[in-house]
Amino acid sequence: MSTSSGRTRSASDRLSFFGTPIATLAGLVALWQLVVSLFSIPTFILPGPLVVWRTAVEFGANWVPHVLATVAIALLGFGVAIVVGVLLAIIIVHSRTLSRVLTPAIVIMQIVPKIAFAPLFLIWFGLGPLPIVVVTFLVAFFPMVVNAAVGLAEIERDLLDLARVLRLNWWKVLWSIRFPTALPHIFGGLKIASTLAVIGAIIGEFVGSNRGLGYLILIANNNLNTPLALAAIALISLFGLALYAAIVLLEMISLPWKPVEAGGLESVAQV
Amino acid sequence: MTRAVAVELRGVSCEYRTRTGRVLAVEKLSMQASDREFVALLGPSGCGKSTLLKMVAGLVPATAGEVLVYGRPVVRPLESLGMVFQSPVLLRWRTVINNVLFPAEATGRRDAAMRERAMALLRLVGLTGFEDKYPHELSGGMAQRVSLARALLLEPTLLLMDEPFGALDALTREEMGIELLRIWQEQPKTILFVTHSISESVLLADRVIVMTPRPGRVAAEITIDLPRPRSGRMRVLPRFGELVSVLQDEMGIAT
Structure with missing residues (x-):
């Protein structure tokens, strides 16, 4: 029984938990600046972090609509992916027939190159945020379905017998047994899907939009404004990181019974 | 002393299908358990x-065949039923405490009195403070x-135990058995206790029903006439050894 892990971390553990990744990142940024300065690389090819920082600050309030657009689309697509993914998983776990129908369809949807479909979505769903949300959803929902389905199906035989002895209906079994059992898996799916949702939103914006960080990267590229493009990429990454961190935090709060190993990658790889 | 019949099986068979074909698990089995009897x-x-x-x-x-519990045929799980499995399935x-209260919560009967009862059960099974x-x-x-306390929460009249202590080490196993007897003495109920341990069945039960290898039939019924309350020290009694060897013979183990 590992009681030292999870909730009872010491102060020095906590320092290394946050400190190590920050130090690593700072080291990489310093190396980047060093290389750029040392070899006098032209700004339009690779600007140093200082130039990128200055460009980002100068852009100021112009960021707001672009950041809001991308965040809104990524969150919306992610949200739809969560709801649809978990609902599909519930159906798959409860009906063998529907599972046989749905599983191949879902796998095919995952295999089909969604990015190639993005221009078609513009034709089908018109201009505006809808086609981008659809791309985001399609990119993000697969790991949600798979993880939720694995989690919901993972129930001991004796536990099912216990539920029957207590005469619980399928809804009670789902809500008070299957769902909590599945939560660690669902969080694994959320972690993967959150990163994919951000990528999906940017891809969607590349293909057709007049706003958002993806759109901004295209414009900056066309103008050879490499510092602005890199600043936009940095913001996207920051947003993706924040979303991931929020999920890890939520996981730690909602799974107090599970000794969480500080949200390391192994908790994603496990599932 | 005649007591009501709690569980009655009349010529019961059970056949189920597996990937490799049909398996006859139980064949024309008849048995009875009286109210408040401990049957292994x-x-x-x-x-x-x-x-x-x-x-x-x-x-x-x-x-x-027919399966009757308190005279009524069993078609689906009865309300006054407690079940303990080989694994605790918590x-x-x-x-x-919330595991013990789960049956009450799941059936919409969780209240302050139930919580009191759950605490009392935890005390009964020696888990105060946990x-x-x-x-x-x-x-x-x-x-x-904990699993035992959970099974007792809704005051079942019939307790079914499927090798409940099979996964425990020998020492804990005996300790749990004696504790189960103490609880049973305090809150008498009918217990069907599945085991493959001869000495466990002699130590605990009023009556031992020996089953044949598959398909399961009744090979013998042995009344355990050891006095109650029982304790681990009864193992040294000559009668204990006699009963064990009788059961060994019935199970076809050469001594």
């Missing part, structure tokens, strides 16, 4: 004793105590 079902692994228990629980339908996201622990913080024996 003893047999080798795979003799259908668990299937028998599940038929009484209403989890598995009998393919022939809900790992719930604390000990209410707020999670299952992963418990030892195997402690987890099985």
Whole structure:
């Protein structure tokens, strides 16, 4: 029984938990600046972090609509992916027939190159945020379905017998047994899907939009404004990181019974 | 002293299908258990004793014959039923007290009185102070105590136990058995106790029903006439040894 892990971390553990990744990142940024300065690389090819920082600050309030657009689309697509993914998983776990129908369809949807479909979505769903949300959803929902389905199906035989002895209906079994059992898996799916949702939103914006960080990267590229493009990429990454961190935090709060190993990658790889 | 018949099986068979074909788990088996009697079902692994228990629980339908609990045929799990499995099957996201309260909560009967009762049961199984622990913080024996407390919460008149102490070490196993007897003395109820341990069945039961290897039938019924309350020290009594050797003979083990 590992009681030292999870909730009872010491102060020095906590320092290394946050400190190590920050130090690593700072080291990489310093190396980047060093290389750029040392070899006098032209700004339009690779600007140093200082130039990128200055460009980002100068852009100021112009960021707001672009950041809001991308965040809104990524969150919306992610949200739809969560709801649809978990609902599909519930159906798959409860009906063998529907599972046989749905599983191949879902796998095919995952295999089909969604990015190639993005221009078609513009034709089908018109201009505006809808086609981008659809791309985001399609990119993000697969790991949600798979993880939720694995989690919901993972129930001991004796536990099912216990539920029957207590005469619980399928809804009670789902809500008070299957769902909590599945939560660690669902969080694994959320972690993967959150990163994919951000990528999906940017891809969607590349293909057709007049706003958002993806759109901004295209414009900056066309103008050879490499510092602005890199600043936009940095913001996207920051947003993706924040979303991931929020999920890890939520996981730690909602799974107090599970000794969480500080949200390391192994908790994603496990599932 | 005649007591009501709690459980009655009349010519019960159970056949189920597996990937490799049909398996006849239980064949034309008849037995009875009286109200408040402690009956052990003893047999080798795979003799259908668990299937028998599940038929009484209403989890598995009998393919022939009749299963009656307090005179009524069993078609689905009865309300006044407690069940303990070989593994504790605790809900790992719930604390000990909330695991014990789960049957009440799931059936919409959780209230202050129920909580009192759950605390009393935890005291009864010797787990006072562990209410707020999670299952992963418990030892195997402690987890099985929680499982027992949970099965007792809704005051079942019939307790079905499927090798409940089979996964525990010998010492904990005997300790749990004696504790079960103490609880049974305080709150008498009918117990069907599946085991493959001869000495466990002699130590605990009023009557031992020996089953044949698959398909399961009744090979013998032995009344255990050791005095109560029982204790681990009774193992040294000559009568204990006699009963064990009788059961060994019935199970076909050369001594």
